[in-house]
Amino acid sequence: MKIAKAFRWEMGHRLPEHFGLCKNIHGHSYKMIVEFEGELNKDQMVIDYYDVEKIINPIINQLDHAFMVNTNDKIVLDFLEKMNSKKVVVDFDATAENICKFLLSEISKSNLPENINSVKVRVYETQFDYAEDTLQLK
Ligand SMILES: Nc1nc2c(c(=O)[nH]1)N=C([C@H](O)[C@H](O)COP(=O)(O)OP(=O)(O)OP(=O)(O)O)CN2
Numbered sequence: 122m123k124i125a126k127a128f129r130w131e132m133g134h135r136l137p138e139h140f141g142l143c144k145n146i147h148g149h150s151y152k153m154i155v156e157f158e159g160e161l162n163k164d165q166m167v168i169d170y171y172d173v174e175k176i177i178n179p180i181i182n183q184l185d186h187a188f189m190v191n192t193n194d195k196i197v198l199d200f201l202e203k204m205n206s207k208k209v210v211v212d213f214d215a216t217a218e219n220i221c222k223f224l225l226s227e228i229s230k231s232n233l234p235e236n237i238n239s240v241k242v243r244v245y246e247t248q249f250d251y252a253e254d255t256l257q258l259k
Pocket residue numbers: 136142143215216217218246247250
C-alpha cells in the first residue's frame with residue numbers, strides 16, 4: 122500500500138555548465154510528491170500524514186526561499202555570503218534529478234517506521250517537468 126503527500130517551496134538555483142538559459146540565476150516554485158510504501162501499521166496506516174509532515178517540513182524549511190549552490194560555484198557562493206543570503210551549499214549542480222537524490226538522502230536520516238519498504242520522491246521544477254527517484258529500504 123502507498124500513501125503520498127505534496128509539498129511546495131520557492132528556491133533559487135543555476136546550472137553553471139548548462140548551454141541554455143538555466144545557467145542564469147533564476148528560481149522555481151518547486152513541488153515534491155513524496156510516497157511511502159509499506160504494510161499497514163496498528164493504526165491501519167502506512168504512515169500518518171502528520172508524521173510525514175514531521176519528517177518533511179524541516180527539510181523543506183531548509184530549502185524554502187534559499188539558493189541552492191554548488192560548492193564549486195565560487196562566484197555565486199561568494200555573492201550569497203556577502204549578501205548574508207539564505208543558501209543550501211551542496212556538492213552537486215541543482216538539477217531536478219540531484220534534488221531528488223538530496224531529498225531522499227535527507228529523508229533517510231530520519232527514523233522511518235519499520236513497516237516502510239520504500240520512499241519515492243517526484244520533484245517538479247516547473248508545471249510540466251519532473252524527476253523521480255526511489256529509496257528502497259528492504
Ligand atoms: N533533465 C533535466 N533537464 C533540465 C533541468 C533539470 O533539472 N533536469 N533543468 C533545467 C533548467 O533548470 C530550467 O530552469 C528548467 O527547464 P525548462 O523545463 O526548459 O523550464 P522553462 O520554464 O524554461 O520551460 P519552457 O518550456 O521554456 O517554458 C533545464 N533542463
